[in-house]
Amino acid sequence: MRLFEILKYLGIDSQGFSDFEVRGLSQLQEAQECDLVYIDQDKYLDGLKDSKAGAVLVAQKNASHIPSTMQKIIVPNPHLAFAYLSSFFAYENFSFQGEDPKIGEGAIVMDGAYVGKDVEIGERSVIMAGAVIGDGAKIGKDCKIYPNAVIYAHTEIGDRVYIHAGSVIGGDGFGYAHTQEGKHIKIFHNGKVIIEDDVEIGANCTIDRAVFGETRIKQGSKIDNLVQIGHNCVIGEHTILVSQVGLAGSTTTGRNVVMGGQAGTGGHIHIGDFVQIAGRGAVGKNLPPHTKWGGHPLMELDEWMKFYVSLRRMLKKNNKTQ
Incomplete structure (x- = not known):
């Protein structure tokens, strides 16, 4: 244009x-x-x-x-x-124009899977029935893409990556601009998702493509079922995200971060190396490395546990006086 x-x-x-x-x-x-x-x-x-x-x-x-x-x-x-x-x-996920897929030696594309144009699938990888691979996607060696997973256009996946059933990789992030009349105008996301080697992604997860640039899941990270990762997030090496974790756009983590179930972040937050966040922890600020956190509002884990014990004692005391 x-x-x-x-x-x-x-x-x-x-x-x-x-x-x-x-x-x-x-x-x-x-x-x-x-x-x-x-x-x-x-x-x-x-x-x-x-x-x-x-x-x-x-x-x-x-x-x-x-x-x-x-x-x-x-x-x-x-x-x-x-x-x-x-x-x-905006990307065309299925333009129907381009080269036929390049399928590596020993790779299997099961009946009922759809593979778009200019796709590359590495040796010994398996694309199972119902999976959809958009144009220009690259999938490395020894990967498993389980039934009904969707890999949007231009997503890049490393070696030995498992993506379980129903997960969606590379869909648009949740981004809108607003008119004076209150209408919401969609922002089409023109970046991509990159998933490095040895990552496992559970069932029914969503990892959004970047507005521009990339959303990246680094080597060795393990993502449980029902996790949402927003646009332009960068997840550090060997991080663990437990079920129902939600990361707002442009969240970044260091290596070996652990986030318990239903923990979440605001946008543009950085979580340092080896940080642990207890389940349902609500992260609204940058967190330094080698620390532990919990609660909402978020506080250091030891402080949160003491607060919770004190709260329980206070409630018991109030119940006895009523």
Whole structure:
């Protein structure tokens, strides 16, 4: 899509702009001269000086901060404009165009499985009945994709990865921009999911693709059933996520983190190496390495246990006096 087409779609006069073919929407750090970025918060302005983006969606109040190397597209709501434009760059999961799948020696694709174009499946991997593999996905050696699992387009899966029945890898994250009238405009996610070697993902899990860039599950991590991992999350090596854990977008963890059942995080949280979070722990802040936490509001585990004991004693005492 050319820049002049984007300007016309947004209702902006193209006079004074230099036209070019826009390859896609990108984040500041990764953008190249053929990419379009957006700035909707002041905290991202510092990243402009190192960005190579060809053009930027920006509000009038921040227009003076845009370097001369970038063409500035002034819009009332950059986030909303980005949402509208994201649909033009969305992945086609099943384009029906491209090369037939490359199936490694000894790999098995069972009857009833669907494998899209430009897919690569490594040696001795098994794709079971009802599984769906989107275009351009790559699956390594000795993997097992169980019945009715769905691997969306361009997902990358390492070696010896097990994905159990009903899990969905690479669907869009939960992201919307909002109009003044209160309508919710979908943000199409144009990144991908990368799952490294020796990961096991339980049944009915969802791992969302990144807005741009990647969602990554690092080597050796084990994910129980019914876990939700939001867009742009990065899960460190050998992490364990127990059933019904929910991670909001851009959560990152160090290695060997353990999160108990129904624990969850807010967005843009970092959890340090070897941290343990008790079941139903609600993480709303960054956590330093080698610590243990629990409760809601979150507190260090020893403190939480003392608080819980004191609460039980107080309740028993109140019951006796009634």
